Each structure stands twice: as C-alpha cells, then as structure tokens.
Ligand code: FES
C-alpha cells in the first residue's frame with residue numbers, strides 16, 4: 035500500500051491539495067426511482083404529470099468505473115451545469131478542460147452534442163472558469179480528458195435528449211414513447227413507427243425541457259455506435275479554427291483590462307537562491323518603467339511557489355524587458371550551486387552499474403544471470419528537457435479590494451485558483467481564474483508559479499498587471515523533465531534465448547518538488563514503463579538507483595515513459611542485432627504470448643496504471659502486439675529497401691493507450707539523415723475524433739524528433755546554460771518527418787476510450803535510433819543525438 | 825518626434841520609445857493581439873508581419889525602422905479572413921494549439937506572393953524560420969502547397 039504521504043502527493047500531482055468533497059459517485063444506479071413525476075415549472079405554470087417511465091431501449095453501454103473517481107472533485111453529470119439552450123435553438127456547451135492543442139475543447143463537448151442529437155452547426159462552446167466543485171476535475175493532464183469524460187458527456191447528452199423528448203410529449207399531450215429527438219428537433223412518431231412530419235425544434239422546447247428534473251442514469255437510453263453522428267467520424271474541425279487563422283483566438287497574453295501594467299521578473303539563476311541585494315536605479319530611468327516589486331523566494335521542496343526575484347513593472351512589455359536588463363541583482367548562494375549535468379550523468383551511470391532498490395522481481399533473476407552463457411548490457415541516457423511550448427508563460431492578474439481576477443493559460447485552473455488563493459491569503463471564493471487558450475502546455479502550464487507571481491505583483495502595485503515570461507525565462511526557470519540513465523541487461527542461454535532481464539532506472543523524482551527528496555523514482559513514475567513493462571521474460575528484476583534532484587523536476591508530455599521506452603526499445607533492437615534476429619520478431623518474442631498481465635502474479639501489486647482500475651484498463655499484450663503488427667505491415671516491414679534506407683521499430687503502452695512507430699531513415703552520401711516517412715499505429719480504444727488523433731500522432735512524431743535529435747537542458751554551477759532556440763533547438767519544418775501516416779485500430783464504444791495527448795511521443799526516439807542503426811550501423815545510446823548523426 | 829506609418833491600411837503615429845520592436849508596438853499599443861511573441865530573437869517566426877508586403881520578424885524590427893512603411897498584421901491580411909492561405913489552413917485543419925499559426929500564415933502568404941509555384945523544397949526552406957512546437961509541419965506544408973494552387977488558379 036502507498037503511504038499516506040505518497041497518496042497525498044499523488045493527489046498533489048494529480049491536481050493539488052484540494053479536499054475531495056464531492057458529489058455522488060458516477061452512475062449511482064442504486065438510487066433510481068423508476069416512477070418519477072415530471073415537474074414542469076417556470077412561466078408555463080406548474081403542472082404535474084404522472085407517467086410511467088420505462089427505458090425505451092436497453093442501455094447501449096454498460097457504465098464502467100474509471101480513474102476519475104480518484105481525482106479531486108471527480109466528475110459532474112448535471113447537464114444544467116454544462117448545457118444551455120436558447121429559444122433560437124443555439125446550444126451552448128461548456129468546455130471545462132483546457133485547450134492546449136489536443137482538440138479536447140472540441141472533442142469533449144462533441145460527445146455530449148452527439149448523444150443529445152444536437153446539430154453541431156448550432157452549438158457554441160464557452161470556456162469554464164476554474165471551479166471544480168461545479169464542473170468536476172479540470173486538471174488537463176495525464177491524457178485524461180476523454181478517458182474520464184466520455185461517459186459523463188454521454189450521460190448528460192442522453193439526459194438532455196430525454197428532457198427535450200419529455201417536453202415535446204407534454205406539448206403534444208402524448209407519451210414520450212411516441213416522440214424521438216433527431217438532429218436538433220423532436221419528431222412525433224406515428225402508430226406506424228414513422229415520423230408523422232410534425233416536429234418541434236430544440237429552441238422551442240428549451241424552456242420547458244431544461245426546467246425538468248434531470249433523469250437518473252437508468253432512465254436513459256443511449257445511441258448505438260451506428261447512430262453516432264459525429265463520434266468516430268473526424269469530420270468536425272476544431273471550434274477555434276477560424277479564429278486561429280484570422281488572429282482572433284485569445285491566448286494568455288491577449289487579455290487587457292483598463293489601467294493594466296506590464297511586468298517581467300528577474301529570477302535567481304539557481305533554484306533555492308534568493309535576492310541578497312538589488313539596485314534598480316538604472317531600471318527606473320528607463321522611459322515607461324514605473325516600479326519594481328520584490329517577490330519572495332521559496333525553499334525547495336517548493337511545489338509551485340514562485341522562485342522569487344524582482345519584478346519590473348512598466349507601461350509596456352518592451353520597457354519592462356529593458357528595465358530588467360538594467361537591473362543589478364546579487365543572488366544568495368544555494369544548495370544547488372554545484373549542479374553540473376555532465377558530472378551528474380557520470381554519477382548516474384556509475385549508480386546504474388550497482389544493484390538498486392528492487393521494485394519488482396519475477397522468477398530468479400540472479401540465478402539466470404549467474405547461469406547465462408553471455409550477458410548483454412547497455413545504458414541509455416536522457417538529459418533534462420524543457421517544454422518550450424510556443425506560448426511563453428504569461429498571466430494577467432487584477433487584485434482589487436479583496437477580489438482577484440486572473441486570465442491565464444492554465445492546464446489546471448482550479449489548482450491555480452487554490453494555489454494562488456493560498457499564496458495571497460485569500461479564500462478560493464475571492465479568486466476567479468478565467469482560462470484562455472493555451473499556446474501549448476505539455477505539462478508546464480499545470481505548474482502555476484507564473485500565475486502566483488502576477489497575483490503578487492498586482493496586489494503590491496494596486497493595479498492589474500500582465501506578467502510576461504520571455505523565452506529565456508521559460509528555458510532557464512522551468513520545471514524540468516527528469517534526466518535519466520536506463521541500464522538494461524539480458525542474460526542469454528546456450529540457445530540464444532533471453533532467460534533473464536534486468537532494468538535499472540536512475541533518475542531524480544518529480545516527488546522532490548513536493549516533499550523532501552526521496553532520492554528514488556516513485557511508484558507513480560515507475561508505473562510509466564518501468565515496473566509495468568510488457569516484457570515477459572521468466573526471470574526479471576526491475577530496479578531503481580538513487581539520484582538526488584538539484585532542480586525543479588516536473589512532468590513533461592509523456593513523463594517517465596520517454597526514458598523508459600528509449601532504453602527498453604533501443605535495447606531490444608540491440609539484442610536482436612547481437613542475436614542475429616529481426617528486431618520486430620525479437621520485440622514480439624520478448625513481450626511473449628497474448629495476455630492481460632496479471633499484476634499480482636507479475637509482482638506489480640502497487641501498479642499505478644495511470645490511476646485507472648486495472649480490470650477495466652488492463653495491460654493487454656495482444657493490443658500491444660496489434661499495433662506493432664499494424665505499423666510494421668503498413669510500413670512494409672521485411673521488404674528490401676534501397677541502399678541507405680532502413681526501418682526502425684518501437685512500441686510502448688502509456689496512459690493506457692498503445693502506440694507503435696516504424697520510422698524510415700534515409701542516409702545521404704555525406705552521412706546526413708532524413709526521415710521520408712513514419713507509420714504510427716495507435717490503439718486508444720473507441721476513437722472519438724480520428725482526425726485529431728492523427729494530428730496528435732503527427733505532432734508527437736515531431737516532438738519525438740526533437741527529443742531524439744536536439745533536446746537537452748544543461749546545467750553548470752547550478753544554472754541552466756541554454757537560453758533560447760539557438761541553444762535549445764526544436765525541430766523545424768525542414769527537418770520534420772516528411773510524412774506521418776497514422777493507423778488507428780478500430781474499436782466499438784465498448785472498448786474504453788483512452789487519451790492521445792501523450793502516448794505518441796515515447797516510441798519515436800527509439801524507433802528513429804533503431805532505424806539509424808539499421809541504415810548506418812551507428813548505434814546511439816545518448817539523447818539527444820545532435821552532432822552524432824549527419 | 826513622432827514616427828508615422830500605416831498599420832493594416834490605417835495611418836498611425838507613435839512618439840514613444842523609437843527602439844520598441846513592432847511586435848510590442850502592435851500588441852501593447854494598438855492592442856492587435858494576433859501577432860505573437862515566441863522568442864524575441866528572430867528565431868521562431870511567431871511575430872511575423874508584412875512590411876511593405878515582405879514577411880519580417882516583428883520582434884527584431886524597431887518602430888523607427890518602419891517610418892513611412894506599410895505594416896500588415898494577421899488582422900489585416902484579408903478583411904474577411906479568406907486569404908487563400910487562410911482558407912487552405914482551414915481546409916487542412918492545420919492548427920493544434922494555434923499559437924504559431926498567425927506567424928506561419930503571414931510567412932506563407934508573403935512567400936507565395938513572391939513564389940507562386942513553389943517546389944516542395946522551396947516550401948520547407950521558406951517556412952523553416954517558423955517554429956511549431958506542436959508539430960503541425962506536415963499539414964503546414966500541404967496547406968502551403970494547396971494555397972499555391974488556389975493562388976495560381978484564382
Ligand atoms: S518572437 Fe519574433 S521570431 Fe520569435
């Protein structure tokens with residue numbers, strides 16, 4: 035069992051320390067009252083109709099539990115909260131998750147619209163402010179939006195459809211079984227079972243329908259898969275498409291209010307350092323600069339508290355930036371002044387060679403290695419990385435008479451609200467967090483230090499302020515993806531069979547940001563491709579080596595899955611090579627026979643499983659095999675390629691979604707490489723929006739390319755040495771994989787839908803490295819490849 | 825002394841800091857927020873505007889350098905938002921988060937007006953100054969090619 039403190043931190047990471055006082059569990063069918071009286075209130079006077087309500091069809095889906103139950107504030111299924119219908123028929127749906135590029139602001143409300151038979155062209159989306167008691171969990175992280183909200187959205191859609199049908203039945207003085215809602219209208223059904231031609235629009239029915247009691251789950255009928263109008267089709271463009279292409283879409287920095295000031299902050303170069311002294315005399319001479327404000331620092335573990343520093347406040351951003359350049363600050367010493375990532379990597383490698391803390395043991399690993407004919411062992415390194423989301427951090431804060439209004443791009447608006455309230459000594463009721471579009475997030479925008487900074491400055495200067503981070507600020511003062519060394523060892527017997535497997539992971543833990551550094555990877559991080567590995571070798575030892583953190587470690591898109599897939603999937607291709615095997619066959623053989631891995635038998639009792647109930651979202655190796663075979667087949671695996679071209683394969687389950695990538699590499703005569711095509715196969719259960727799944731897979735390939743080729747945050751003397759895109763490059767259009775083909779495994783609704791924001795990233799770098807090796811014989815074990823290729 | 829120029833066809837004059845980059849001028853002074861800040865160092869293209877029709881990084885160009893010139897931002901590219909590039913962007917469902925897209929569209933529009941029939945390599949070279957961290961490059965490439973067909977045919 036996890037300790038109390040670990041549980042606490044899991045909640046912190048999952049969405050802050052909020053008390054999870056919440057509504058009844060999802061789909062509480064124990065409280066169903068089959069005989070229900072319809073109360074129609076409002077201007078139509080009170081009339082009460084007694085009516086036997088019988089579900090019209092059998093349930094089209096069986097509700098299943100999800101990890102949403104373990105999230106703060108769980109889910110809300112009250113359509114009155116999410117749906118409004120105007121008399122002109124406009125349906126306004128509330129998007130309560132943050133939009134950062136995955137399309138969730140479109141796809142999640144679309145589920146509700148489909149189930150309620152709304153015509154999408156008459157649907158408007160509004161963005162919820164941060165209010166989890168009202169909307170349920172809003173922490174847009176962990177590829178959870180669809181996984182956790184597909185059922186509540188369907189339930190609310192079916193509820194509204196039911197209410198509209200009831201309202202029409204009342205209007206026509208008939209039984210609800212004689213009416214049917216289709217595409218924004220309720221139709222009367224004649225005795226022959228066909229529509230009579232008489233219909234009422236949703237707008238006409240809205241007032242009466244929305245005043246009805248919300249039916250319980252058991253009273254609802256659901257559409258069957260073949261009745262879906264939008265789900266699974268991929269024909270609905272994202273709701274912000276027009277605004278984005280015309281410059282009207284509003285991101286964090288695009289808010290202004292009367293009298294608003296502009297600020298940038300000088301922050302300590304080393305985590306844990308603080309302002310010793312400062313001189314702002316030159317700063318205050320810059321035209322436009324009005325003020326400087328000191329922001330108190332924080333000692334690690336500081337969670338999401340600001341680093342501290344000096345804010346320069348001006349009447350435009352440029353003046354604030356110039357004012358900061360003129361500022362002289364002396365910083366105190368820090369515990370982490372000696373952090374140097376080159377030295378630290380060597381330390382991690384040394385640790386990885388020694389026995390670690392055993393997190394999972396199967397069979398007799400020591401015996402297998404002792405009896406092996408040979409042992410193959412390699413280490414795979416991954417540096418720190420920074421999100422480099424296109425929109426640098428920014429927040430607008432307006433503190434006035436005990437009331438604080440925030441406009442910001444935040445992944446966790448309620449988390450930001452509670453954290454900001456706490457930092458300013460306010461109650462959450464005094465704080466409003468309005469959510470803009472996010473110009474990318476990738477995990478950085480779930481940490482609200484930048485919002486707290488803006489709030490502190492606004493309160494201090496008594497005026498609204500837009501606090502802008504520059505690109506340099508983003509790169510130097512982030513919450514960094516952890517660095518790691520993954521050591522893989524295989525024991526090989528006389529028949530060239532792998533009889534023993536050891537995976538030792540050494541990497542500072544995210545938990546060091548929340549508690550005194552435990553020094554070892556956590557169960558949560560180990561659940562991302564370490565202990566939950568699908569590898570089915572008879573004797574296995576999964577271990578973690580000690581590594582202390584010297585910076586703020588945070589989560590980055592796909593989190594620990596990146597280094598784990600990097601190590602495991604590269605190593606398998608290396609084994610294949612050394613044993614003279616085909617890499618795909620080797621991969622399938624090591625995964626072993628199709629099975630739902632039994633976590634108890636496999637010594638994975640504390641398996642995190644992304645917070646999902648294991649019975650509902652098991653680690654099913656047949657689905658992993660499925661994506662491997664699909665990607666391989668589409669890529670033409672096994673066919674002879676022209677000289678200088680080769681394929682590499684890798685597959686990984688993360689966030690309960692299965693992805694395999696086959697990357698094709700072409701080497702030019704000068705040794706440089708290009709990537710003519712990538713085939714990505716994805717199994718995300720029932721697929722709500724295939725078009726956005728494809729766009730996520732295309733994007734993940736580009737981000738995977740950056741991870742493989744360019745990303746590396748380096749420290750010297752405790753400070754990040756990178757600063758902007760010249761020394762922290764990301765893939766450009768000239769380097770991107772030319773064509774990413776996405777192949778989606780088709781499933782009915784009964785195969786639980788899972789998320790797609792993150793799972794595309796982990797397999798890409800190892801698939802690319804394996805392709806480079808196959809094309810050139812150059813085996814790369816350290817990320818990023820940088821100069822080591824072409 | 826005030827500096828005068830046109831922004832999206834409207835005469836403007838500015839008597840503030842002449843070294844202020846056009847990016848911050850259009851955003852903070854004119855409240856035209858379509859032009860984005862990405863790096864401030866000319867490396868990402870999020871701030872791309874047209875100066876007398878050529879794509880230029882607004883974060884590096886100070887207002888005193890545009891005296892007498894015509895600045896076009898994404899808001900002024902087409903009054904209806906129906907420039908062939910904008911239409912192609914929508915047809916291809918290019919954006920993910922969308923933050924880089926004003927700059928991408930402004931770069932593509934200027935490029936196509938000087939190179940109406942680009943090759944694949946020319947598209948990639950001309951768009952290489954615009955970063956998309958979400959990785960929409962495949963669709964950006966296809967949308968530029970599509971817009972090229974639209975411009976040459978139309
Ligand atoms: S903000 Fe101007 S190029 Fe990046």
Ligand code: FES
Pocket residue numbers: 135424473474919920921922923924925955956957958959960
């Ligand atoms: S769409 Fe997000 S950066 Fe390009």
